[in-house]
Amino acid sequence: MTDANAEKLYTLRGMWCTSCALAVEGSLKRLEGVREVSVHYPSATLCISGTSAATQLSNLAAKVKRLGYRLTELEPVADAHARLEEESRYLTLRLMVGSLFGMWTMLASLLIYAGALPSVQVEQVVAWVSGAFSLPVVLFAGVPFYRAGWRTLLAKRPGMDVLVSLGVIGAVMVSIWLLWRGSAEVYFDTAVMLIVLLLVGRLVETLCRHRGLKALDALALPDDNVTVWQGERWLSLPVEEVAKGMRIELASGAMVALDGTLEAPGWIDTASLTGESVPRHFQAGQTIYAGCRYLGTTPIVMQVSAGVGQRRLDRLCDEMRRYQAKKGELQKLADRFAAWLSPLALGLALLTLPTALLFGLGWEDALVRALSVLVVACPCAVGLAVPLASLAGSGQAMQQGIALRDPAALETLARIRSVALDKTGTLTTGSHTVLHWAAREGVDEPTLQRKLWAAVAGSEHPLAQALANWSGSQRDQRPEPYLQVNDTPGKGAACNSTAVSGSRWAAPLGSLVNR
Missing domain, CATH: 2.70.150.10 (Calcium-transporting ATPase, cytoplasmic transduction domain A)
Structure with a gap:
């Protein structure tokens, strides 16, 4: 590979969602000498091509570090499993905190909305209790969203986490303002629900990524x-x-x-x-x-x-990881749509506020409607659906014994209308079996099996092994008086018998078929 067309693979640590991947891509694409950058979020892999100087780890790591991420040499598959297990524990802890305290926040809000409390004063107290229970969720469980949102803002590529952060912070601030004014109609439950539901989605996504890595495990050889x-x-x-x-x-x-x-x-x-x-x-x-x-x-x-x-096999594994890091046409389309969705949602939310005021709504109702736009646009399934579907498809294919060198081949499969196979063995299990047997008059099945066992028992040929499996039930009976069996690859087996002088090549095995 020439100096002007070097291609490197690295592991990008610290990503939280596809918005992080797009932020790193956008930042590195502006570097001089870089021709193409692709960050594959499910496998945390960065593929970059350009001049050798521009693709050096030392140069890229400093740029990525300023955004809050860490770039390292391509990690082994075993290390990737350990990293995803750590991420799963990290998400599980935050989800447990969010669920535990969020449950009480939701219950308090439900009592207020249902009108089940005896007086306005009690509703006011329960509203404050709802806000108190939401604090661990907002200040601990939701921290990863705020951090990722800030990083994407630094990269000038605001993503879904910016919307999540604004939605959560907006719901809390509006609720505190309403409490200050003496109203019990708070929205702490909205902030809690948003964080908990998205944490559930991130945990499921991490488990899917972990399972997708098993496609590469299938190529690994035991370290014996x-x-x-x-x-x-x-x-x-x-x-x-x-x-x-x-x-x-x-x-x-x-x-x-x-x-x-x-x-x-x-x-x-x-x-x-x-x-x-x-x-x-x-x-x-x-x-x-x-x-x-x-x-x-x-x-x-x-x-x-x-x-x-x-x-x-090592080169094949490296090539698969290289192709995984690159994006197919559907993934590029989804990334372009996701990159515009966040700014568009933010613009619509800002436009909703003055529009609601022009229609005569009060500041409270106008803020709630603007906040609703942010909350609805928060889930980042658009940018995540294609890579996770591709990863899941590759993993499922590997479980069936099919290794996809390029996961983008799944996009091509959708357009296939007919398939031509070059040989019948392509659709078989790789084993042989006897479906039918015939012998000359006077030779019964046990006798035929006993003679056949003596002829093929020591052969390594796959057809001979199938015959040995079929005739093996008679191997404990009286052996045939064969003295020697000569097995010649490509020709067959010759048996020297004490009963019949001379030798004879075995006839073609016409009763065997693939299945």
Whole structure:
């Protein structure tokens, strides 16, 4: 990548909503040498392209810090899980405080609105009690909204949190003014309800982001030890300590932890990387990749060609995170709409006040109507719906074994009307089974199964394994007098029998089908 077209990925910490992401984008786009900036709020990832000097972390971190956020190197997926768990606990604590004290605020307001109190004096006291119970909610549970609103104002990109803050502060100030005038018709419950409901939404959103990260977990390999030839003997070492050029042993059924070349032929299941359900037979010297599975019955040795961090699967994971940080057309459209929604709502609220006064309403009613405009416009579902839907869709696809390199592909899927598949194996489970059998006259099923078991029991071929599963019920009966079975990849199996001299290649296995 040239100096004028460098592309970097970083983790942006401290974001509270999509408005924070838009604020950082707008601030960094004004930097000299920056060509394109994209902040993906659900994954807290910043993707920036431009000159190498403009995309350096040291330059960007100072700019982002002035806005109240923190920019770091791209965090591992495990650290992202820990960060989201911490955010969940943070939100849960504030939601618990908001719900506990907000419940009493709502109950006091309900008694006033229902006219269930005996006198005006009692209503006045209950209104003050309602305001007292709202203080922990407004001064503690709602702090993240005020902080995020202030940060977006500093970036000159006011977002939804500005509306939330103005709505809450406005409701409290109007209520205090009404109490001062002796009225019990307060709006502390409005401020409390706004904070609690939005905290619930933020908590659900955080849990969705946490679940979406599991799409990347599906690509991760276990950090198990591997058997390495070192110092003229086999040793067990952590996979992170295995370097290029070392020789490692693959046990039967083991997951391949590193990229490398085989020193002996064997059957390899490549479904995790290629989607091909049928295992492939690799010759000595061929390259296999981490994430595949060795299906042979005896251990084989491979020479490592790429260690942890340089494997093909690592590059695939990095590429997925890079594409996640970029935005599709729907996301860009939603961001543009959300960027205009906050200023528009604020302008409408300011316009509502003089309009209500012109129609003859008093200051109290005019302020309430202006406040209502702010409250109604507060939820930020517009800017959040598309990225969360994309993240949830990617996570659901990964659970079904489908890895989307670019989540924007989901937008393309909506326009697909027909699909063409290049091979029947694409739609199978990857296993084989016997649906029907036929034998010459005089050979019954137990005899056929017993003979078949002796011929295919030691084979690594997937079709032979299906035959072995079908004929395995007879393996404990009297064995066939076979002396030797020679299995040749690509040709079949030859059986030398004591009962019949010579050898014969097995006939084509026509009774097997994919399913």
